[in-house]
């Protein structure tokens with residue numbers, strides 16, 4: 029666990045450097061981690077080949093024999109070749125190069141390499157801060173009264189707070205000069221200002237937090253619904269870990285935009301402007317010098333904000349990659365355990381953590397430079413004010429009270445500039461994180477959901493494939509199906525057989541319209557599939573997939589999942605009985621109310637629940653893709669009975685497509701389609717094909733031989 033925690037701590041420590049802990053005094057601001065720690069955790073300072081191997085595979089001898097500093101390899105062979113002077117010179121040169129590269133603008137700061145690695149195209153991401161903010165505004169616009177109330181509280185609180193130093197100084201100096209009336213009036217005003225600023229700050233924080241909660245909720249809703257309605261091929265391309273990372277971490281990052289960043293930027297902007305105007309009223313030469321310093325601060329702030337925005341986007345991508353690895357490994361934990369690849373998997377995850385730490389360390393250094401610049405400029409303002417102000421007091425141009433007020437307000441101005449800068453960079457990070465979320469939200473839903481399509485009065489279940497060819501969009505060069513032609517009559521039971529990878533499941537995928545053929549047409553009851561209302565059709569199809577997956581809910585809900593009508597418990601039970609699942613369900617701790625998921629049942633039990641789910645829909649077209657492959661002989665015999673009933677019982681009549689490797693299952697079919705390499709090579713009844721002595725007969729004989737030998 030140690031490397032995990034050290035890396036995570038480093039990320040956490042550097043992330044907090046950019047947080048907008050605006051209510052903290054400046055001295056309490058998180059400081060960058062010690063340079064030594066950051067350097068050690070940056071992959072620029074460790075050979076990437078070693079990092080890739082993970083901690084457990086690091087060999088001390090290899091680690092000591094070669095290393096690189098900031099991407100500049102240097103030989104650590106001091107004493108090996110005896111040339112100590114040359115060794116020291118090289119080390120000195122490497123040290124100087126390293127120092128130069130770490131200075132602002134140096135090569136160490138470049139993020140391009142990592143951006144390229146995770147596929148961020150800087151030129152392509154054109155969405156500006158205003159565009160993203162407008163999108164966010166549109167999401168909360170319905171509840172604009174909250175924003176208006178929060179803004180009113182913000183302005184009142186900011187103006188009250190900025191007035192306090194004036195009355196503080198005025199009270200002190202009126203007391204000193206014995207003006208008791210003025211003193212008490214100022215003191216009363218101070219109490220009023222304190223109360224107003226306190227109440228309004230509370231209201232401001234509360235209203236902005238509510239607005240923020242609404243924003244994050246709507247963002248997650250929009251993103252999730254956008255994802256749910258994408259084409260299946262979208263999920264072929266996008267890893268699940270990546271998508272859950274967008275929903276989780278990225279939306280969370282946005283959560284501070286309104287309640288943190290915008291709120292603090294507005295407050296500090298108002299107070300900064302107020303302070304500046306007041307300074308100009310007090311003394312314009314002094315105000316001008318302070319303004320110059322603030323401009324320098326704003327320039328640094330601008331570049332710092334831009335850098336943080338890029339770093340945040342990169343962090344977001346790298347986090348998604350790390351999530352993807354973790355998700356994959358944890359979901360395949362049994363395979364990992366059996367093959368003993370824990371260390372290898374740890375290395376894979378750690379590789380991303382090291383990259384994240386590298387970015388985080390740069391962010392920490394950037395924060396350090398920003399903080400350094402601020403502190404220097406802040407103290408410069410005070411020194412300049414005291415110098416110029418002191419001379420002016422001596423020459424009688426201003427009073428001590430004016431200089432005191434000036435010092436108080438210049439401090440206020442510079443702090444406001446700092447906080448605007450700090451929250452600006454935080455805002456840029458959130459905007460960086462939200463860009464990808466908005467890109468996903470903007471994806472158009474699958475065409476299938478926008479087309480209305482035809483709903484037939486009744487579905488008979490006739491299916492025609494006419495010259496259908498297909499290749500998966502992710503493998504455009506490979507024809508998975510080639511000129512497929514067949515017809516399935518109403519209530520006919522058809523089996524599809526063939527070698528693994530011959531395209532059997534792909535035929536079903538096309539019939540379910542999970543993908544569109546590139547050529548030819550699929551007709552259901554004579555109507556092209558693309559013209560039918562696909563939701564209506566899917567409601568009438570019962571499908572048991574090759575690897576049935578269950579939801580983490582009770583057995584009963586798993587069986588009735590997706591059923592378009594109201595279902596009674598009796599119906600669930602009778603479907604389970606037909607699928608030969610009732611007995612094992614009753615043996616579960618809570619029977620039909622037992623919570624199950626993929627891991628808690630055997631393959632055959634999952635198949636039986638999936639078969640019960642399909643039967644319960646009472647579909648007009650039943651598709652069983654290897655639905656009995658994991659069943660024992662007895663269960664298979666009973667499930668075959670379900671298929672047989674279709675042929676005998678007129679009330680149960682439906683079109684059935686069975687894909688199976690076991691010839692015992694196939695024999696119940698009226699007709700058999702034999703596939704090879706994406707083509708149909710034979711078609712006919714079991715008897716006909718057996719007599720033909722072609723591929724089917726060969727496969728059948730091999731299975732019989734395997735059984736008898």
Ligand SMILES: Nc1ncnc2c1ncn2[C@@H]1O[C@H](COP(=O)(O)OP(=O)(O)OP(=O)(O)O)[C@@H](O)[C@H]1O
Nearest residue numbers: 264500502503508527528529530531532533534535
């Ligand atoms: N989503 C996908 N993206 C790209 N290629 C795919 C996809 N699904 C399947 N394929 C490829 O299409 C070909 C046919 O796959 P299909 O699943 O239809 O075979 P199958 O006949 O059902 O095999 P099996 O009997 O093993 O289930 C295979 O080469 C497979 O690698």
Ligand SMILES: [Mg+2]
Nearest residue numbers: 532533534574
């Ligand atoms: Mg298959």
